[in-house]
Amino acid sequence: VSGSLDDAAGRARRTYDAASDHYDAEPLGFWARTGRLTVERLALPHGAVVLDAPCGSGASALPAAAAVGAEGRVLAVDLSERLLALGRAKAATAGLGNVEFRQADMRELDLPEASLDAVVCVFGIFFVPDMATQVRRFWRLLRPGGALAITTWGPELLEPGVSAFWDAVGAVRPDLERAYNPWEGLVTPGGLRGLYEEAGIDGAEAELVEDEQPLRTPDDFWAIVLGSGYRATTDALQPDERERVRRQTLDVLAGATAVRTPAVHGVARAPS
Numbered sequence: 001v002s003g004s005l006d007d008a009a010g011r012a013r014r015t016y017d018a019a020s021d022h023y024d025a026e027p028l029g030f031w032a033r034t035g036r037l038t039v040e041r042l043a044l045p046h047g048a049v050v051l052d053a054p055c056g057s058g059a060s061a062l063p064a065a066a067a068v069g070a071e072g073r074v075l076a077v078d079l080s081e082r083l084l085a086l087g088r089a090k091a092a093t094a095g096l097g098n099v100e101f102r103q104a105d106m107r108e109l110d111l112p113e114a115s116l117d118a119v120v121c122v123f124g125i126f127f128v129p130d131m132a133t134q135v136r137r138f139w140r141l142l143r144p145g146g147a148l149a150i151t152t153w154g155p156e157l158l159e160p161g162v163s164a165f166w167d168a169v170g171a172v173r174p175d176l177e178r179a180y181n182p183w184e185g186l187v188t189p190g191g192l193r194g195l196y197e198e199a200g201i202d203g204a205e206a207e208l209v210e211d212e213q214p215l216r217t218p219d220d221f222w223a224i225v226l227g228s229g230y231r232a233t234t235d236a237l238q239p240d241e242r243e244r245v246r247r248q249t250l251d252v253l254a255g256a257t258a259v260r261t262p263a264v265h266g267v268a269r270a271p272s
């Protein structure tokens, strides 16, 4: 993989390798919660063969492996070797021998067409600049009757935390611009259905599911920053700048008891 990564993929891998030290911390329970819900909504049959991409540390791959049973199989791919290692360890602890965590770029999977019963893509489609092309790549892998589940963020992700964070970054390092959210067009069910349509897929269903992540203290929000894509920004700060951003962010969040973690769940089924 390493030789062929473009800038965006290389950045994603560096960011999530770094974020792996907080990715599975308790304040990031939304990964596991949303992954599990995505899989439950699919009602995968025993024996199903599933691709999970990008899998992170296994938030949806592990429940999928449990759902398909010993006769089934899950291939879980991601660019971040450190997140994959976390996933492998959790699979071993859970005694799940039917899931393989493999380092791969989801754009370049060498899998036969019409070989899978389901493809699961949680918080990942927006890492690919040409999302519709990626949706078509996933769709071609499905057998008749197979399902393509795409889950994206709902509106106001991690608020009020994220606004406090970007305000603090702006105060300390005005040159670091508030990063554009590549999932912006997908935060509504209509937006996500539109992506399926753009890929030539009719009849997709999508639903907004509200969720929030409780904060035991404002510090929990800093764990979320370090264990998610915002890690790219904190790693671009000098240690003293990072500490000022952390303090200002957490001061603003004093009294906050939760941040929003809504998700839009989409699914389309290939004709039988």
Ligand SMILES: C[S@@+](CC[C@H](N)C(=O)[O-])C[C@H]1O[C@@H](n2cnc3c(N)ncnc32)[C@H](O)[C@@H]1O
Pocket: 009, 012, 013, 016, 031, 032, 035, 053, 054, 055, 056, 057, 058, 059, 060, 077, 078, 079, 080, 083, 104, 105, 106, 107, 121, 122, 123, 124, 127, 128
């Ligand atoms: C927000 S995380 C979500 C992971 C997982 N589905 C979850 O919910 O925990 C996004 C992941 O996409 C991975 N990623 C980004 N671009 C990728 C690509 N082109 N191929 C494979 N993985 C990619 C990153 O390494 C990161 O682990």
